[in-house]
Amino acid sequence: MEILVRYGEIGLKSEVIRKNLIEILRKNIIKLFRKYEIDVDVKILHWRLLVKVNTKGKEELAIKLLKKVPGIVSYSPVYVCPLNINEIVNYAVQIIRKKLKEINKEKITFAVKTKRSNKSFPYTSPEVNRIVGEAIVEKLGLEVDLTNPDIVLGIEILKDNAYLFTEKYEGFGGLPVGSQGKVLCLISDGIDSPVAAFMMIRRGCNVVLLHLKMNEESLNKVRKIVEVLSDYDTQLEFVVYDYKKDIEDIVEKLKSIKKENYTCIFCKRKMLKIAEKYAKYLGCNAIVTGDNLGQVASQTLKNLKVIDDVINYLTLRPLIGFDKDDIVKIAKDIETYDISTEKEIKCPYLPKHPKTIAKIEEIKKIKEKVKLI
Template sequence: MNNQCILIHYHEISLKGDNRSWFEKHFVENIKAQLHSLPYKKIKVLAARIFIIGIDRDCYEEYEKCLKNVMGLKNAYVMSRSDLNVDAINSEVQSQIKDLSFSTFRVSTKRQDKNFQYTSQDVNQIVGASIVAAYSKKVSLDNPDLNIIIEIVNGKAYIGYRKIIGYGGLPIGTGEKALSLISSGIDSPVASFLLAKRGVDVHYIHFHSVPSTSIQSINNVKAILMQLSKYQIQCSLYSVPLLSIQEKIMKNISSKYWVIFFRKAMYSISELLAKQLNINALITGENVGQVASQTISNIRAASDAVNIPVLRPLAGMNKEEIVNIAEDIGTYEISIKPYEDCCSFFVPKHPATSANLADVQNMEKAIRLEQYYEDLLEQITEERISIYE
């Protein structure tokens, strides 16, 4: 009988009340999606834990690679299930650690089943004493080489030491939909990831200036979304040819306002598409003060024309913090590849850094860009991107 399993602790789901089972259902479905090609017998929810039962312990690295990307997962352990008595627990512990190299250790027991006669501290002491007697190892509670995990749940003991650390947050699909203005730069993929970690079902809109710019930015975005699909499983990418709008802006607006008006157009088109898709929020990678277009005055001027909420999770972060996340989630190396996006290619030498809202609104009324947006919506192309590709 296969007594191997993975025991998962979820993160913020534990804070939910009467609808916790709904969050658990989404969490389990996401786990199944991540494990689609790995062996297991079944997944069950028990005592605020998720158990993946009947795994192949030799595939540990593959399980770890998949499960750490499941949004909502706090941590997980590869475990062996044993009978609930100290002899069986000690025997399983000895079996697992006999070939391991370590100098110090600790035993960490959690007892969900209060019917078991021993407390968590009792189990720690009993198992710890047997390890000291058998291997002459030292106990270190603060910084052990080996941390042996024992969980007492519903009449069984689960023992292991291999820990998988997740990103926490909430399961994908438990939040509403949002549309992310994605470029192939560093910031917007990180912003999208942070909202996905909140359970938001993120989809993407990318503006390009082909043929004035290379198609490489589109290819880079697709590569970024393939990486992000490891976390959010699947998404849609909507590609928008912005060049005709940019040409009208550059012909009729002072160059120092070009980027503001490019972004105004992006916001407005994104809002129109979001309404079509029944999406209630936009996401951007804007970071206050990072570049000229991201001063508070310019952010206000650029987004003034839209009524939809705009989520800016990077607004107060340092660039180093953003880069660290990008490196961790695997988008950084793609983002630093050479590319020309629809804004950077046309950036003037002296852009406005503190646009006057009234002036921008007057220019907006004169140029009347909104008359072209509906036609542009007809030119948008959609592509589905999935973890399974």
């Protein structure tokens, strides 16, 4: 099986950068397929990649896996045909004939959509559409429907060959992983932080996922999430830090001065402080969290400011402006949603009335009183 892979934004870059990104993309495809013991050859074509799946019986898996490679916008299993209009017509008729066997319907309609990037091919795209379309009508008796066809036959005319296909799968787009440096993502068992990590992977970052462990149940969920995300970034690193003592210390100290409502703020400050240490040690360029504005009462700009104040490191919150529905949709698409929601584990340290608008002067006073970060 051969699959034609299309990239998007990579194509907008200068030639030197584009070549570099395409090579990273090529290697990423090979790495992911190797993980699933699929032997592939990936050839770089003009504006496309051609993935040749050599392992028999793994074709369906190969199609699923390509969705998990950032940088890919869409892809199609293809028939590779010589650059000759008669051959293209012959291939087209055979492909449609085969496709007809899969469709159980009386009157089947079709459309031909050609894209010619090889301008030295002597027929324009509309001409190819017409010639191939007429042959299909004549030989197979189908009807043309350009708005809502049962079968769309795609033809891409590239430098070396014509590529014919009837299926087109969507990728996530973005940039190849490994092209934009490394970030440290704070990951919990919730819906948001796996999506935040994915957003950074999609933009080409390698990620280190850091989980601050408070209980075994959450850690088990996070482990499953890590497994899913490590298909998108095959070099993903996962670090677990035992956080129980730290959070208990925070809760105890705040209780002693009746400031329990500051628990979330001091907890997040401590998390960022720990994250900063790991980020520096592991060579990460930024820290990433799944925070969102106003999703819970304590996620206010003022709170985020006093939380960020504890470190001096680039902190990114890729979901800050997203609606919950948008986040849920992505979580479902990347297959972390079911894991995040399989069992809700409530934070046992959550105070009754978390502080919504924290002031830095108040934080300073508390810090000094009970020695917190």
